[in-house]
Structures are given as structure tokens and as C-alpha cells.
Amino acid sequence: MGESGSGKTVTARSILGLLPDTAETSGAIWLEGTNVVGLSAGRMRSVRGRQASMVFQEPSAALNPVFPIWWQFAEGLRAHNPKLKRKELRRRIVEALKQVGIPDAEKRLDDYPHEFSGGQKQRIIIAMALAMGAELIIADEPTTALDVTVQAEILQLLRDIRDTHGTSIILITHNMGVVADLADSVLVMYRGEVVERDWVRELFANPRHPYTRQLLAAVPRIGVKSASRDLGPEHLAELESREPVVVAEGLEVTYPGRLGSPPFRAVRGVDFTIHAGEVLGLVGESGSGKTTIGRAMAGLEAVTGGSLRVLGHEMRGFKERAFKPLRRQIGFVFQDPSTSFDPQLTIGECIEEPMVVHARDLSATERRDRVAKILEAVELPREYSRRFPHELSGGQRQRVSFARALVLEPTLLIADEPTSALDVSVQATVLELFTELQHRFGFASLFISHDLAVVDMLAHRVGVLFQGRLVELGTGSQVMSNPDDDYTQRLLASLPVPDPVEQAKRREFLRLAAGGS
Incomplete structure (x- = not known):
């Protein structure tokens, strides 16, 4: 583990000889008794896939969009066994897809990558490694782009592969909760060097290097620092008595269908209010409607049902000419600062x-x-x-x-996943900055995230979205400590905590709750 630029991915890619030609590699990397440093291109091709395979961070970029899934599996299998017949290829591919939990595997062989969800695409990449029979899987940030519930499923899948097939796993991540959930031992990297190594429980309980302590201290944790708890009930009541900046009543956003497909209701009958100076956190999985609501508030998506009033202006059927003067009162912070x-x-x-x-x-x-x-x-x-x-x-x-x-x-700031692309220590700095700026400028804010600990730290009230519906709304302390909805409870249970002992207890509780033996 370590931050961006610490050398995690470069170290892992060197195992498979995936560094640029300009990179100079020295020392040794022993893979099943063979030093792979300096291997010829032909020898290295025989290593890739068969002995070691890589699961990349972004599954959408790792799959070729113009070929069906079975063809992409077959490309790797035939590289090591050109005599495999089509029938045998498809049988092995179906078997691998079933192992990673892809439903109706036989029927989905001819589907293309865009027809699968993000979590399913990551399962397909893992299935490719299984089909090749790799003894080592290098998982490079395999859950960074996934929601917490899907992340939990992928981590459980990797754990099952390790236990069932005896596969070794190198897990690259800057998420301390993921490390605590899956790893047995840990290497901490900083500026290209390993600064600490230990068994996972010992490292989290007794970190020795200052950088490791800094990383662990920067991880936001539910209940440790909560905006709603820190503010107090009387201040929250005072916030709710202020003039509303945004009022949604039965809000609906529907996208028209294409090529004969039915319309898609992204937001379904949502009610909420954001008062002056208040931060409303909106959480939920990808596709739950979070970003759609934020874009509708900024006039970037059309409101198709109900009512959405922003700064006193009705957004349903709004005219750009009438709304344009209000845009200067709305700020927008996007998810990816690089684009x-x-x-x-x-x-x-x-x-x-x-x-x-x-x-x-x-x-x-x-x-x-x-x-x-x-x-x-x-x-x-x-x-x-x-x-x-x-x-x-x-x-x-x-x-x-x-x-x-x-x-x-501005009077209103819409922040759409502003910290999801950042390392944990950089994230902590940006979150502190957000809190300071909100106090200084006093803007109202919709803070969109799928990280419940981040939202608990910043938001006075929290709304939980599921399939376009607002299933829960309350103060951060209410939603995080005593959730009413089953989906909110599942979200909280799926969030890995940066403590191996506690995470093991949570995993066992979830297993028993699911009827595990």
C-alpha cells in the first residue's frame, strides 16, 4: 500500500515485464523459481497469463469493446494452447465465468463488455486469470472504481479464489479498509522504497514508520468526526429554520429510450430540502441517481416530473435565458480534477x-x-x-x-465525488479544506459520494439513494448509527474498516446473517 507515485504499480508491472522499453530494471524477481528480470520476449509471453496474471484498475479499459467476451478469453487461451478447439474453449470459459458468479454464463458468452456492469466486468477479468490457471494474480486497485457493495463482492471473490485454488494475490491499493479486509501481510511503499513490512494485524495495531502512521491516521471513520454530532441538535434546528436554497418535491428525471427501448427513470419521486449554509450528503451506488440530481440542480438535466426549486427558480420546464443569471450563484466541483x-x-x-x-x-x-x-x-x-x-x-x-x-x-455548491480519485492523505487535506471553506463562505452544498465515512464527516444531513428512490433521510448520526432501511444497513456493513480484527468480525457477522455455515 502507499499513495500514487510511491512505486506500487511499477513494482507489480515489472513482474510481468510490462514496463516501457526505456525503463531499466535491475535486481531479481523470482517467480516460481525463475528470475523473470531480463527474460526474452518469448519467455516472458509464456509467463504472462499462465504463471502470473494481472487484474487492472479500470475493467472497462482492460476489455476490448469491439469483441465479445468469449473471443477475449479465447485469445489468451490460444496463445498458450493453439490446438484448443472452439467447443473446448467455450466450455472452459463458461466454467471460469460460473466460478466468478456471472449469471447465465452460457447465454452471455457472446455479449460485449458494455452489456455488463462495472462489477461484472471486473469479475470477467478475474475469470480470465482463472481460466489461464495463473498461480499469481496481481490485482492493481481492483475496487477503486466500484461501489462499496460491489467492492465487498469482489474482495470476497478474491478471498474465495485464494482459499479454493491456493492462488497467491498481490493486492495494490491505497484503501486501508481493503488492506485490512483481504491482506495477510503488508508492504508499505513511499517514494519508490519499502518503508515497512509486517503481518497485517501487527502493522495496523503497531505501525512503526511515521509514513504508515500518517496513512492510517488520514483514513476517515464513521463516528470519529461527524458534522451532525459536532454541530449539536440546537444548531441543526437553527439550520433547518433558514431559508431553503433547494426544494425537491416528487422529483423525477426520465431519459427517453433509444432504438425501441423503454424510457429509463433515473430519479423517482425524491423529496428533500437544502437550507442556507447546510451540507446535504447524498450517498448510493453507481446508477442510483446521485449525479443526475446534482446535474438537474445545475440545469444540466431536464426535470421530467414533480418539482425542483433552486434559488427560488422552478427547474421543471426552465428556460436557459431565465436561469442564466442564477448560474453565478451555483458552483460545481467535478469528480476528476484531471479532466x-x-x-x-x-x-x-x-x-x-x-x-x-x-x-x-x-x-x-x-x-x-x-x-x-x-x-x-x-x-x-x-x-x-x-x-x-x-x-x-x-x-x-x-x-x-x-x-x-x-x-x-456562490450560494450553492454542488460537489460530485470530489475526493474519489485522491489518495487517502490528499483526500483528508481536501476534506479539511472543504470544511474550512464552507465555514468561511457559508454556502449551501450538495455533497455527492459513495464513501459513507466521508459524508459523515462533512454533511449535516444524509440522504441514501437506491435505484432512483430516496430510501432514507436524516442527520448523519441517525443514518450512520441507527439506519432504518435495509439497503442503508447493507451499505454500512459493506464498508471495510481499517482494522483487521474488527473487519474479520464484521465479515463473520455478514456470513452468518446470509445463512453461511
């Missing part, structure tokens, strides 16, 4: 752009002064205004995202 900026603009120009559109009364000098002040507010030097986005780290780019969203001092 939310124009790479040809400097940081200063990116932050200045909203003022060019919505504050034409400001002179160029006034705009530059405001850019400098907002950069200082997000704890970045003024000189960064002359840099380009690619010259900043992920955490710095996300700080700039907040600066751009807040430069017009």
Missing part, C-alpha cells in the same frame, strides 16, 4: 473564466486580484495562477476546482 480543466488554459485563466461569463462588470485587474485571493483561500500560492493543470498534483488540481467553483462566492 475538468481546459489543458490549454493556465490555472489563473481557468479560475477567471466564470467571472468573464458572469461578472462582466469586473475589470481585468479586479478579476486577477480575485483569482489571487481565492488561490490563497484554498492554500495555494498566487504564482500558481501562471501554471498549467498538468503541472499540478491531483490534490492541487482539486483545490483549484474549489477555487473556480467559489470565485463568484
Whole structure:
């Protein structure tokens, strides 16, 4: 484990000889008694798949979108056994898909990657490794892009593969809960070096290196720091007495069907209110409607049913000309800071752009002064205004995202998964920044996330979405400590905690609750 740039992926990819030709590798890597460093291309091809296989972070990018699933399995199997017949190939592929829990495996052989969910695509990648008979699976951030319930399923699948087939697993991650859930032993990497190694329980109970202690301390935990608990009931009541900024009543968003397919209702009869200065956290799995609600509030999706009033303006049937003056009161922080900026603009120009559109009364000098002040507010030097986005780290780019969203001092900030792409220590810094900025500027906010611990830390109230419906709404302490809905309980139970002992107890509880023997 370790942060981005610590050398985790480079170390793992060197096992399979997947580094660029410009990389120089020295030392030795012993794989089943063979030193793979310096192996010829032909020998290395015989190692890949058969002895060691890799499960990549983004399954959508690891699968070829123009070929059906069975063909992609067959490509690897035939590379090591060209004489395999089509019938035998398909039999082995079906067997591997069943092992990883793909339903109706025989019927889905001819399906394409886009016809599977994210969790199913990751299962397919793991099934490919099983079909090849690899003794070692290298799993590079295999759950980063997945929801907590799907993440729990993938971790259980890897655990079953290890126990059933005796397969060794190298798990690369910066998620401390995932490490606590699956790993037996741990290596901690920092700037290309291993700074600590130990059995997992010992490392979490008694971390010796300062960097390891820093990583573990940065992990948000439910109940440790809670916005609703820290604020107190009288302050929460005062928040709810303020003027509403957003009011949703029976909100519905439906996408029209294509090529004869029926319409899709992404949001179904949702009710909530966000008051001035309040942070509402919205949690749920991918496809639950979280981002759709945020985009509807910003006028980026059409409201097709019910009512959604934003800053006193009805969004159902809204006209852009009437809503445009209100846009300066809405800030938006996107999920991926690396793709939310124009790479040809400097940081200063990116932050200045909203003022060019919505504050034409400001002179160029006034705009530059405001850019400098907002950069200082997000704890970045003024000189960064002359840099380009690619010259900043992920955490710095996300700080700039907040600066751009807040430069017009908006009444409402919509933050869509703003920390999901960040390392745990960078995430902790950004979350502290969000809290400080919210106190300073007093904006209302919709904070979208699938990380319940992050939402508990920031949100005064929490809403839980499931298949487009709001199944639970209450203060963070109510939802996290005493959830009413079965789905909320399942979400909380699926969240791995950074404590191997506690995580083992939770796993056993879930097994017994599911009727396990």
C-alpha cells in the first residue's frame, strides 16, 4: 500500500515485464523459481497469463469493446494452447465465468463488455486469470472504481479464489479498509522504497514508520468526526429554520429510450430540502441517481416530473435565458480534477473564466486580484495562477476546482465525488479544506459520494439513494448509527474498516446473517 507515485504499480508491472522499453530494471524477481528480470520476449509471453496474471484498475479499459467476451478469453487461451478447439474453449470459459458468479454464463458468452456492469466486468477479468490457471494474480486497485457493495463482492471473490485454488494475490491499493479486509501481510511503499513490512494485524495495531502512521491516521471513520454530532441538535434546528436554497418535491428525471427501448427513470419521486449554509450528503451506488440530481440542480438535466426549486427558480420546464443569471450563484466541483480543466488554459485563466461569463462588470485587474485571493483561500500560492493543470498534483488540481467553483462566492455548491480519485492523505487535506471553506463562505452544498465515512464527516444531513428512490433521510448520526432501511444497513456493513480484527468480525457477522455455515 502507499499513495500514487510511491512505486506500487511499477513494482507489480515489472513482474510481468510490462514496463516501457526505456525503463531499466535491475535486481531479481523470482517467480516460481525463475528470475523473470531480463527474460526474452518469448519467455516472458509464456509467463504472462499462465504463471502470473494481472487484474487492472479500470475493467472497462482492460476489455476490448469491439469483441465479445468469449473471443477475449479465447485469445489468451490460444496463445498458450493453439490446438484448443472452439467447443473446448467455450466450455472452459463458461466454467471460469460460473466460478466468478456471472449469471447465465452460457447465454452471455457472446455479449460485449458494455452489456455488463462495472462489477461484472471486473469479475470477467478475474475469470480470465482463472481460466489461464495463473498461480499469481496481481490485482492493481481492483475496487477503486466500484461501489462499496460491489467492492465487498469482489474482495470476497478474491478471498474465495485464494482459499479454493491456493492462488497467491498481490493486492495494490491505497484503501486501508481493503488492506485490512483481504491482506495477510503488508508492504508499505513511499517514494519508490519499502518503508515497512509486517503481518497485517501487527502493522495496523503497531505501525512503526511515521509514513504508515500518517496513512492510517488520514483514513476517515464513521463516528470519529461527524458534522451532525459536532454541530449539536440546537444548531441543526437553527439550520433547518433558514431559508431553503433547494426544494425537491416528487422529483423525477426520465431519459427517453433509444432504438425501441423503454424510457429509463433515473430519479423517482425524491423529496428533500437544502437550507442556507447546510451540507446535504447524498450517498448510493453507481446508477442510483446521485449525479443526475446534482446535474438537474445545475440545469444540466431536464426535470421530467414533480418539482425542483433552486434559488427560488422552478427547474421543471426552465428556460436557459431565465436561469442564466442564477448560474453565478451555483458552483460545481467535478469528480476528476484531471479532466475538468481546459489543458490549454493556465490555472489563473481557468479560475477567471466564470467571472468573464458572469461578472462582466469586473475589470481585468479586479478579476486577477480575485483569482489571487481565492488561490490563497484554498492554500495555494498566487504564482500558481501562471501554471498549467498538468503541472499540478491531483490534490492541487482539486483545490483549484474549489477555487473556480467559489470565485463568484456562490450560494450553492454542488460537489460530485470530489475526493474519489485522491489518495487517502490528499483526500483528508481536501476534506479539511472543504470544511474550512464552507465555514468561511457559508454556502449551501450538495455533497455527492459513495464513501459513507466521508459524508459523515462533512454533511449535516444524509440522504441514501437506491435505484432512483430516496430510501432514507436524516442527520448523519441517525443514518450512520441507527439506519432504518435495509439497503442503508447493507451499505454500512459493506464498508471495510481499517482494522483487521474488527473487519474479520464484521465479515463473520455478514456470513452468518446470509445463512453461511
